[in-house]
Amino acid sequence: MNEKVFRDPIHNYIHVNHKVIYDLINTSEFQRLRRIKQVPTTAFTFHGSEHSRFSHCLGVYEIARQVIGIFEQDYRNIWNADESLLVMVAALLHDVGHGAYSHTFERLFETDHERYTQEIITSPETQINTILRQVAPDFPDKVASVINHTYPNKQVVELISSQIDCDRMDYLLRDSYYTAAHYGQFDLTRILRVIRPIKNGIAFARNGMHAVEDYIVSRFQMYMQVYFHPASRAMELLLQQLLKRAKELYQEQPSFFEQSSPHLLPFFKKEQTLADYLALDDGVMNTYFQSWMHSSDVILSDLASRFINRKVFKSVTFDEKDEDKLEVLRKYVAQVGFDPNYYTGIHVNFDLPYDIYRPEKAEPRTQIEILQKDGSLAELSTLSPIVRAISGETYGDRRFYFPKEMLSEDDLFADIKKSFQAHLNNEHFIGN
Structure with a gap:
């Protein structure tokens, strides 16, 4: 086929030279990713982050395409070119199973985007599977095994x-x-220049170590400053509470949800199919939330309004040992008139920026190897003081969220709110 290109703000041009890749992009399952945001609640804090899983998956494919191009040209004795298409396809499809408001939805309805990714790839009901089987009968299973790390x-x-x-x-x-x-x-360009295939994985040349080091620090900073932002997490918690209320209310008012949000019914009943899952996207969910704003249930309508109109909960951080102290705060919230089951919540976010391989762990990480001039391998943190400083340590916090109204004192509940605020200011909690 003639080369197709996608103009991209990150990679400039994304090049598609293989018909299988182009056909996969044009499937309904992959096009659905245009309607799934990459970082949905982050957009409530960083308003420009409206990008989709579609653009991300294309970007992952493009990086993979560039890497295997280097491997095929310079490392033919180590890299098997027969696996190049497999890498590009797995890169393109790695997130195809992400759903509407993915991680928040998953926790409440017990779905798993990685399982759905593998099902989309292997199910004979999907357009993606039909295209993959044209490569070879076992090709879908190979792609799925890359996704689940068993290849x-x-x-x-x-x-x-x-x-x-x-x-x-x-x-x-x-x-x-x-x-x-x-x-x-x-410096992605530098990393691509120094990446190397080795017998049991990939490594990076010693003269490019600082580019890899910079990548680790950049990842650490993004998690601390962007992904763990308190306001984004507040909106994620609010979404969780909204969906929880809807799920519980369905048992009492099924007719309301049959009319306002029919595609959610299989999830309320715990009998969803792959087709049901693929029918949901962020736009569908947002339409449902707007309809819930008119519900006769005060809690559902209020939570929906808060989410749609970005009425952010406030928060304080706390240590795990002090979690029992939160009950006092919940009681004050209840006294003001908010049901603490829906208007308070705990959000825990921790990340491990980098770690060495620890085989004793349930899910050990594959450490980053630096290829020395003599051909030996050295683990990254043994060479980099910066990486060593953050290696093996988790960073993040625990936050207790509550309505912003608890910080005002201009109503009949002023005394209760003053007591609430006094408890916020004790030694067990930090900031708000």
Whole structure:
């Protein structure tokens, strides 16, 4: 086929030279990703971050395409070119199973985007599967095995999923660009120049170590400054509480949801199919939320209004040992008239920026290897003081969220709110 190109703000041009890739992009399952935001609640804080999973998946594919181009040209004795298409397809489809408001929806309705990704790839009911089977009957299973990390060639797996992979490199650059936060910027060009296939995975040449180091620090900064932003997490918690109320209310008022949000019914009943899952996207959910604003249920309508109109909960941080102290705050919230089951909540976010391989852990990480001039390998943190300083340590916080109204004192509940605020200011809690 003639080369197709997609103009992209991160990679300039995304090149498609293989018919299978182009056909996959044009499937209904992949086009659905245009309607799934990459960082949905982050857009409530960084208003430019309206980009989609579609653009991210194309970006991951483009990085993978560039990497295997280097491998095929310079490392033919180590890289098997027969696996190049597999890498590009896995990169393109790695997030195809993400759903509407993905992670928040998953926690409440017990769905799993990785499982759905594999099902979309392997189910004979999908357009994607039909295209993949044209490559080879077992090709869908091979792609799915890359996604679930069971494919035997670690070179292939690590390009898609490791501590420095095509997925992470694209979302850091892309999220940084669209949020206008520059923390996620790093030298992708240099990293691509020094990436190497090795016997059991991938490594990076010693003279490019500082580019890899910069990537790790950029990732750390993006998590601390963008992904863990208190306001974005407040909106995520608000969304969680809204969906929880709807799920519980369905048992009492099924007719309201049959009319206002029919595509959610299979999830309320816990009998959803793949087709039901694919019928939902962020736009469909937002339409439902707007209809819920007119519900006769005061809690559902208020939570929906708060979410649609960005009425952000406030928060304080607390230590795990002090979680029992939160009950006093919940009681004050209840006294003012807010049901604490829906108007308070805990949001915990921690991240491990980098870690060495620890086989004793349930999900050990594949460490980043630096290829020395003599051909030996050295783990990144043994060479980089900066990476060593943050290696193996988790960073983040626990936050208790509550309505912003609890911080005002201009109504009949002024005395209760003063007591609430006094408790916020004790030694157990930090900031708000």
